[in-house]
Amino acid sequence: MDHIKRKEAAFFGRITAGITHEIKNVLAIIQESSGLMEDVLDVTENNAFPHKDKFIKSLDRIHRQIQRGIDITTSLNWFAHSPDRSPASLDLNETAQQMVLLLSRFARLKNVVLETSPSDPPIVITSDPVSLEMALFESIEILLKAINTGGKITLSPRKIQNKCILGIGYENTVSAKEDFPAQISSTERWASLQETMAYLGGTAKTFDPTPEILLYLPESIDD
Amino acid sequence: MEPMKILLVDDEQEFVTTLAERLELRNMKVMIAMSGESALGFVETDPPQVVVLDVMMPGLGGLEVLEKIKAMNSRIQVILLTGHGATKDGIRGMQLGAFDYLIKPIDIDELIKKLNEAVKRMP
Numbered sequence: 001m002d003h004i005k006r007k008e009a010a011f012f013g014r015i016t017a018g019i020t021h022e023i024k025n026v027l028a029i030i031q032e033s034s035g036l037m038e039d040v041l042d043v044t045e046n047n048a049f050p051h052k053d054k055f056i057k058s059l060d061r062i063h064r065q066i067q068r069g070i071d072i073t074t075s076l077n078w079f080a081h082s083p084d085r086s087p088a089s090l091d092l093n094e095t096a097q098q099m100v101l102l103l104s105r106f107a108r109l110k111n112v113v114l115e116t117s118p119s120d121p122p123i124v125i126t127s128d129p130v131s132l133e134m135a136l137f138e139s140i141e142i143l144l145k146a147i148n149t150g151g152k153i154t155l156s157p158r159k160i161q162n163k164c165i166l167g168i169g170y171e172n173t174v175s176a177k178e179d180f181p182a183q184i185s186s187t188e189r190w191a192s193l194q195e196t197m198a199y200l201g202g203t204a205k206t207f208d209p210t211p212e213i214l215l216y217l218p219e220s221i222d223d
Numbered sequence: 224m225e226p227m228k229i230l231l232v233d234d235e236q237e238f239v240t241t242l243a244e245r246l247e248l249r250n251m252k253v254m255i256a257m258s259g260e261s262a263l264g265f266v267e268t269d270p271p272q273v274v275v276l277d278v279m280m281p282g283l284g285g286l287e288v289l290e291k292i293k294a295m296n297s298r299i300q301v302i303l304l305t306g307h308g309a310t311k312d313g314i315r316g317m318q319l320g321a322f323d324y325l326i327k328p329i330d331i332d333e334l335i336k337k338l339n340e341a342v343k344r345m346p
Contacts, residue, residue: 021279021306025235028328032241035331039248070328077306 009083009130016080020073027069034062075101082129087221090127092157092166093118099136100155106140111149112170114140117156125164126220131200138193139168139204139213146184146211148172164219169212180211226252227342230271232262232288233304234280245331251338259283259291266292270299273322273341275334277304278312286316293320300341304329 038059046052075098096116107114136155143153151172158165184190184206193213197204202217229246233239234257243253254271256262259282262274274292278285289301303316303324313324322341325334 024306024327025238029235029237029241031328032238032245032331036241036245036248039245043248066328 006083006086013080013083017077020077020080023073024070024077027066027073030062031066034059034066071101079133082133086128086130087126088129090125090129090132092123092125092164092217094122095129095132095136096155096157096166099133099140103137103140107144107153110144110147112144112147113152115152115154117154119157119159123157123159123164125217126222127200127217128221131196132217135193135196135200135204135215136166136168138189138196139215142184142187142189142193143168143170143211143213145187145189146180164217166215166217167207167212168215169207169210171210181206184213226250227273227338228252228254228271229338230254230256230262230265230274232256232259232274232280232285233277234258235277242331246335249335259285259288262288263291263295266295266299270296272345273300273302273338275302275304275338276321277327278316278324279306286312286319289316289319289321298345300344302334302337302341 037055041049041052041055041059044052049055078098079102093116096118100114100116104114140153147170151170154167154169154171156167156169158167190204193204197215200217201221202215205214205216206212207214229251231239231243231246231253232255236257239255239257243255246253254265254269256265259280262276263283265271266274276285276288276292280288283291285303289303292299292301297320300322301316301320303313303321304327305313305316305324306327310324310326313321313326316324322344323337325337
């Protein structure tokens with residue numbers, strides 16, 4: 001990435017990170033306000049408040065949504081800090097987990113569930129965070145475009161014969177569209193993914209019949 | 224038993240006043256400051272047992288306020304409030320003498336647990 005592009009990414013990141021802090025403050029106020037209502041309900045006799053159960057249910061819903069908001073803004077904050085440092089030491093389990101949180105909405109539009117299958121022990125590489133996240137996004141986009149509706153996409157970091165791999169695999173009870181590798185390898189998206197992977201010093205391959213996209217990554221971007 | 228005496232310091236008025244009400248319902252005596260400068264005034268005139276201090280504030284920042292509180296009265300325990308992605312501030316704060324740090328938005332039960340632990344730690 002050239003210098004001005006890096007500055008642009010850092011600029012977007014800083015603004016976004018600042019906004020996530022503001023959203024967190026809003027969530028904190030909602031959390032304390034609903035918590036105060038709960039405290040007051042706790043010290044109120046049941047017969048003195050005929051609709052107490054409905055209030056408790058509503059407050060429970062508010063708490064769940066606050067937690068959802070916290071999880072989303074935490075991931076967004078993590079993402080916004082990505083351009084801060086490159087190359088950086090990256091735990092592929094954490095990268096996969098955060099990207100699942102950030103991209104679930106894209107998958108949900110096709111009724112696809114996004115999940116991770118973490119590696120044990122974790123795989124840590126030195127790489128460019130923004131480009132790696134972009135490679136994951138491009139891979140998921142390619143799969144979503146190529147598959148039928150439903151099923152799940154699993155992000156699974158693994159190490160095979162000393163090679164660091166991030167697998168993006170699709171599973172469904174209904175089979176995927178036929179000839180998956182040929183279908184995606186001729187697309188512009190695939191060319192774009194290869195370009196991103198080349199920047200990272202790696203490569204992307206498709207694996208049939210799963211279907212799965214495998215991102216081969218060097219342990220260090222400088223290798 | 225005397226109620227626990229807390230000073231809440233945060234520039235988000237609605238956050239700090241609501242949190243104060245929740246702690247008062249739990250029989251604590253709560254004072255509110257909306258800036259570092261105002262917090263130092265309380266420490267001088269009506270010292271609390273524990274200060275719950277936001278790290279990110281306009282004017283005097285939380286870590287600066289922490290250092291000043293510790294210099295004025297080292298018995299006072301300080302619990303810092305940080306944002307996600309700012310845990311390094313919490314760790315730095317503990318190196319400067321903070322009792323602990325919590326990430327906002329906070330869980331009230333966790334805060335109360337930390338407040339009780341902090342009071343026990345007072346020399």
